[in-house]
Amino acid sequence: MVLPAPANRIVNTPAAEDAILSLQGITRRFGSVLALDEASLVIRPGTVHALLGENGAGKTTLMRVAFGLLKPDAGTIRLRGAIRTIPSPAVALALGIGMVHQHFTLVPAMTVAENVALGRHGRYNPRAASARVRDVASRAGLSLDPDALVSTLPVGAQQRCEIVKALARDVQLLVLDEPTAVLAPSEAAELLRWIRRFADAGNAIVLITHKLRDALAIADDVTVLRRGRTVLAIRASSTNESGLANAMLGNEMTAAAGVASVIASDEVALVTATTGAPVLVADAIHVADPRGVERVRGATLRVHAGEIVGIAAVEGEGQHELLRVLAGRCEPTSGSLQRPDVVGFVPEDRHHEALLLESSLVENIALRGAGARRGRMPWSALRDTTASIVRDYNVLTSGVQSPVRALSGGNQQKLVMGRELIDAPAALVVVNPSRGLDFRATAAVRDSLRSARLAGAAVVVYSSDLDEVLLLADRIYAMHDGVLTETPNDRESVGRAMLGGSSPSGA
Amino acid sequence: MLTASSTPVDQVAIPRSGSRTTAGETLAFVARTTALAGVALVVLVLLLVATGHDPAVALTALVRGAFGSWYAITSATLVRAVPLALAGLAVAIAFRAGILNIGAEGQLLMGAAIAAAVASVVGSLPAPIAIVCILLAGAAAGGAWASIAALLRQRFGVLEVISTIMLNFLAQYLIGWLVRGPLQEPTRINPQSKSLPDALHLPVLLEGTRLHVGVLLAIALAIGAWWWLKETAGGFRLRAVGANAAAAATTGQIRVGRTVVLAFVASGALAGLAGSVEFTGVTYALYDNFSPGYGFTAIAVALLARLNPIGVLATALLFGALEAGANAMQRDAGVPSVVVSVVEATLILSVVAAERWQSRSVARAESGT
Numbered sequence: 001m002v003l004p005a006p007a008n009r010i011v012n013t014p015a016a017e018d019a020i021l022s023l024q025g026i027t028r029r030f031g032s033v034l035a036l037d038e039a040s041l042v043i044r045p046g047t048v049h050a051l052l053g054e055n056g057a058g059k060t061t062l063m064r065v066a067f068g069l070l071k072p073d074a075g076t077i078r079l080r081g082a083i084r085t086i087p088s089p090a091v092a093l094a095l096g097i098g099m100v101h102q103h104f105t106l107v108p109a110m111t112v113a114e115n116v117a118l119g120r121h122g123r124y125n126p127r128a129a130s131a132r133v134r135d136v137a138s139r140a141g142l143s144l145d146p147d148a149l150v151s152t153l154p155v156g157a158q159q160r161c162e163i164v165k166a167l168a169r170d171v172q173l174l175v176l177d178e179p180t181a182v183l184a185p186s187e188a189a190e191l192l193r194w195i196r197r198f199a200d201a202g203n204a205i206v207l208i209t210h211k212l213r214d215a216l217a218i219a220d221d222v223t224v225l226r227r228g229r230t231v232l233a234i235r236a237s238s239t240n241e242s243g244l245a246n247a248m249l250g251n252e253m254t255a256a257a258g259v260a261s262v263i264a265s266d267e268v269a270l271v272t273a274t275t276g277a278p279v280l281v282a283d284a285i286h287v288a289d290p291r292g293v294e295r296v297r298g299a300t301l302r303v304h305a306g307e308i309v310g311i312a313a314v315e316g317e318g319q320h321e322l323l324r325v326l327a328g329r330c331e332p333t334s335g336s337l338q339r340p341d342v343v344g345f346v347p348e349d350r351h352h353e354a355l356l357l358e359s360s361l362v363e364n365i366a367l368r369g370a371g372a373r374r375g376r377m378p379w380s381a382l383r384d385t386t387a388s389i390v391r392d393y394n395v396l397t398s399g400v401q402s403p404v405r406a407l408s409g410g411n412q413q414k415l416v417m418g419r420e421l422i423d424a425p426a427a428l429v430v431v432n433p434s435r436g437l438d439f440r441a442t443a444a445v446r447d448s449l450r451s452a453r454l455a456g457a458a459v460v461v462y463s464s465d466l467d468e469v470l471l472l473a474d475r476i477y478a479m480h481d482g483v484l485t486e487t488p489n490d491r492e493s494v495g496r497a498m499l500g501g502s503s504p505s506g507a
Numbered sequence: 508m509l510t511a512s513s514t515p516v517d518q519v520a521i522p523r524s525g526s527r528t529t530a531g532e533t534l535a536f537v538a539r540t541t542a543l544a545g546v547a548l549v550v551l552v553l554l555l556v557a558t559g560h561d562p563a564v565a566l567t568a569l570v571r572g573a574f575g576s577w578y579a580i581t582s583a584t585l586v587r588a589v590p591l592a593l594a595g596l597a598v599a600i601a602f603r604a605g606i607l608n609i610g611a612e613g614q615l616l617m618g619a620a621i622a623a624a625v626a627s628v629v630g631s632l633p634a635p636i637a638i639v640c641i642l643l644a645g646a647a648a649g650g651a652w653a654s655i656a657a658l659l660r661q662r663f664g665v666l667e668v669i670s671t672i673m674l675n676f677l678a679q680y681l682i683g684w685l686v687r688g689p690l691q692e693p694t695r696i697n698p699q700s701k702s703l704p705d706a707l708h709l710p711v712l713l714e715g716t717r718l719h720v721g722v723l724l725a726i727a728l729a730i731g732a733w734w735w736l737k738e739t740a741g742g743f744r745l746r747a748v749g750a751n752a753a754a755a756a757t758t759g760q761i762r763v764g765r766t767v768v769l770a771f772v773a774s775g776a777l778a779g780l781a782g783s784v785e786f787t788g789v790t791y792a793l794y795d796n797f798s799p800g801y802g803f804t805a806i807a808v809a810l811l812a813r814l815n816p817i818g819v820l821a822t823a824l825l826f827g828a829l830e831a832g833a834n835a836m837q838r839d840a841g842v843p844s845v846v847v848s849v850v851e852a853t854l855i856l857s858v859v860a861a862e863r864w865q866s867r868s869v870a871r872a873e874s875g876t
Binding site for chain 2 (some may be wrong): 328329345347352353354355356357358359363366367368369370371372373374375376377379
């Protein structure tokens with residue numbers, strides 16, 4: 001057993017009796033994988049508690065234990081000093097523990113009030129349910145229309161609906177799993193303000209995040225998990241970004257090049273490449289989604305060889321339709337478009353759109369261009385190609401014939417990236433390149449984007465994480481309501497343009 | 508529009524076999540199949556005991572009926588295995604493409620019906636050519652019958668599970684009408700078609716048995732399908748669409764709708780061929796209850812073979828033996844042959860359960876983040 005490195009201190013642990021929730025020695029296995037290894041977490045009332053860790057460190061697993069979704073193999077759960085077992089979410093809610101999952105658990109075809117009432121017993125009275133939602137929302141200071149259909153709500157409002165769902169059960173401890181990932185900067189700021197108010201009223205919030213900046217900005221206490229173990233529990237005021245990063249990664253890793261660049265993202269200076277001829281040129285293009293709704297309404301952009309153009313937008317502004325058109329995966333309804341024959345495309349949802357999970361690495365490499373292939377499959381050449389991608393992109397795998405499902409998320413993404421860059425396409429469209437990846441994989445994927453740019457590819461990057469767009473892009477277009485606006489490369493201007501405000505440079 | 512991605516095919520537990528089979532996997536496959544057969548055997552014995560039969564007598568009759576003599580092997584087991592293998596291939600191809608074609612029975616019946624119709628007009632051609640015409644007509648009919656469900660799925664998003672089941676009924680009643688109407692034998696006494704002239708029978712493979720050359724056709728098509736799925740771009744596209752239609756469309760830039768329709772029609776053609784082979788090789792006439800549910804058993808054949816065309820040959824043989832043995836058991840031991848249907852159903856359920864259990868344990872290990 002490895003002891004925490006000296007720099008990782010466990011300090012200021014309040015006595016378990018004062019805590020609203022105290023988890024001690026929680027262990028949980030999944031098959032042969034040890035997801036939690038005697039992890040501990042102590043939440044004081046009236047605080048915001050950031051739970052930090054890399055992907056796979058066990059943050060979500062630990063909170064799923066507290067919320068009754070997973071049974072721990074070992075360990076004790078104390079609620080206000082008393083030992084409890086939490087066999088189900090219903091019990092957790094009854095005990096005042098709520099959780100808002102990263103992927104919302106709302107029924108899209110139902111109204112907000114119906115969603116909030118789900119899981120309650122007895123007769124459903126629509127008017128009373130609406131009144132209850134209105135009451136809970138207004139007391140919490142959250143704006144929410146109880147009678148709106150969830151499917152019509154923007155992501156921010158859906159999240160408020162999830163929160164109100166928990167508050168309607170009178171929870172005093174609310175777990176939020178990566179809540180800012182889907183929000184625009186101004187919405188995220190608003191949420192963080194609400195979190196502060198909720199905690200100040202004597203409740204507690206657990207904020208699962210991998211954003212060090214959010215954690216330090218708002219949290220009172222910070223707990224860091226690494227490989228299922230609690231390696232640091234500390235007051236936020238007595239640590240800083242590098243201290244937390246050390247704890248998350250282990251000291252030995254922060255020294256590695258690339259990792260530092262991800263952590264201190266703002267300080268990275270991009271190597272300026274020489275920009276070449278325009279490769280992707282869209283002029284006033286309109287694009288409809290599969291249901292025929294016009295999502296892109298006259299977008300104009302120009303991407304040159306050797307540059308990374310970032311697209312910044314909140315969810316549902318037409319960026320996905322635009323990106324698919326740029327990637328050659330669908331056609332605009334009108335407007336002129338210049339686009340190379342082959343465009344590399346890393347779609348948003350790896351599992352859904354980029355990979356055949358049950359198939360081998362080789363078959364996943366073979367998938368690219370399969371639509372146009374004739375005759376026999378050149379399996380032997382494809383095996384060699386796969387082996388070289390595995391080598392060049394550092395994909396950790398037991399072999400090119402093992403199923404892609406067996407790879408970690410980061411290695412899957414490296415494989416996808418390698419595949420899309422294999423024939424040095426003139427253009428590359430990448431959506432959420434580092435979503436769900438740990439630091440090292442993020443650094444590797446971003447490095448391959450930068451090398452593609454240096455090699456002369458015209459790269460378009462969209463990420464729902466604005467920081468990532470700001471970090472990677474040479475130029476940025478903000479997208480709002482189907483229209484693109486080129487925007488200066490700073491957080492404030494981009495944030496304003498994303499929400500439809502005019503950019504100051506336009507004046 | 509890619510309606511294929513909106514069908515819930517991937518929510519159904521279809522066992523998917525990979526493209527590669529290592530020695531270890533083959534071993535695991537054999538071990539699991541043996542275990543499943545063991546479960547089925549235990550269920551069979553329990554059923555026999557529960558229904559008051561002597562298991563030893565009944566099982567002896569079953570084994571003897573399936574393998575007891577050269578004649579039993581060739582003329583009972585193998586003859587039944589042929590339509591099961593062809594229809595099993597049909598189901599395997601469809602399921603590999605993510606199409607839940609439950610309509611092999613109807614496609615088989617339509618193949619037999621059109622084969623009977625064509626047989627009545629090609630008598631003047633040289634026999635070999637006439638036989639080929641009859642067989643191909645059956646395949647074409649099965650393909651055409653399947654294309655109805657394919658188009659309903661692509662155009663209107665109608666679930667093929669529903670439409671193919673409905674088309675099974677249609678085919679069954681259509682045959683009922685044909686054998687009492689346009690295709691009825693000249694004396695108009697029996698509800699069946701005119702007997703196929705001897706010259707148009709599929710050649711018998713082994714003198715003194717009922718085994719016809721259809722068995723070679725089934726073996727050749729199984730090997731061909733296996734090779735095609737594994738080695739050709741078209742076969743890879745079919746598997747990619749079945750594995751993940753959205754990824755096939757987005758990453759592979761594969762025309763999913765076209766692939767689905769082609770696979771569906773190919774599947775129907777194989778089932779239709781099973782019908783025309785059965786007509787020219789075994790029954791020599793069309794009548795009500797032409798097929799003892801070959802198209803349904805074929806689903807079990809394909810699933811138990813984990814949708815591997817070569818495996819289909821083995822499982823078709825197993826089910827052919829079960830059906831042959833069931834008849835003997837009924838004749839010699841007085842055990843109703845439906846007992847064997849229960850065993851077949853047990854096999855299917857065990858396969859699906861084993862598959863679910865396996866994928867669930869994998870998924871659980873992965874969600875541990």
